[in-house]
Amino acid sequence: MYTKWLSTLIKVRLFENIERDALNKMLLCLNPNKVAYKKKAYITIAEDKFTGIGIIVEGEVIVTKENVAGDRVMMAKLNEGDIFGEIVAFSDNDKWPATVIASKDCTILFLPTEKIMGNCPKMCIGHKLLIQNMLKIVSQKALQLNRKIEYLAIKSIRTKVSTYLLEQYHSVKKNKFMIPLKRNELAEFLNISRPSLSRELIKMKEEGFIDFYRSSFEIIDMEALKANI
Structure with missing residues (x-):
């Protein structure tokens, strides 16, 4: 059966x-x-x-x-x-x-x-x-x-995003990785709005911390990302 x-x-x-x-x-x-x-x-x-x-x-x-x-x-x-x-x-x-x-x-x-x-x-x-x-x-x-x-206790959007990305990095031991969540799902998981998440990700990309395309992320400046925690 x-x-x-x-x-x-x-x-x-x-x-x-x-x-x-x-x-x-x-x-x-x-x-x-x-x-x-x-x-x-x-x-x-x-x-x-x-x-x-x-x-x-x-x-x-x-x-x-x-x-x-x-x-x-x-x-x-x-x-x-x-x-x-x-x-x-x-x-x-x-x-x-x-x-x-x-x-x-x-x-x-x-x-x-x-x-x-x-x-x-x-x-x-x-x-x-x-x-x-x-x-x-x-x-x-x-x-x-x-x-x-x-995660719910973290107030700053940037701190939430940085914490999540660093956890993904520690999971795979690579600077470039795929996250298991779509953008709206990640926003729900971090308990923030999708527009707020998108704005923060774009800012972090412009500042040279990370690069991303859809669910693919790359940590460019590890120390800068850690400084957000």
Whole structure:
């Protein structure tokens, strides 16, 4: 039933170190619910009832929240093989904490929480690895959310942009790189307007700090960029 997506699922962090055959058998036990969505469709809506951890087997989604002013803030952009909903999965809260929207046609497998934590009579090695992987993922997500809070606390647009670009540089160890976000998505992620972001990027380019074309960026003056932090 899930053979079609095994090549994708074997790469999912949740199933790390689990052999292909063991994963196939485990999926039959876990019995995730498969749902297909069209581009721009709402996959989850914040405060709706939680339906299980989502695994993206095809397509791309964005995770958003509304701030107190009612403005939408993009929390993350997720691709094939990524998961969402893991933070709330084992809490007392049974509501989705954020809204997830399909940015491309996509297929999601929803994994029931109760199937992860129990109901496996043999408690096979694969299931033990599944629980270990889940703990690692939740810890990593907590760190990512903490980083997002730090971004929201930064007041200066230039400081936000410089911080983001330097993080991308440290991720790839190259002065020239592609960012994973489109311009409007980057503006949402940094919690600034798109026109303000565009103006700041143009200024930074004119001042010789960076060069860019669409999603391709190059850091020209590393020290000057660091001085903005």
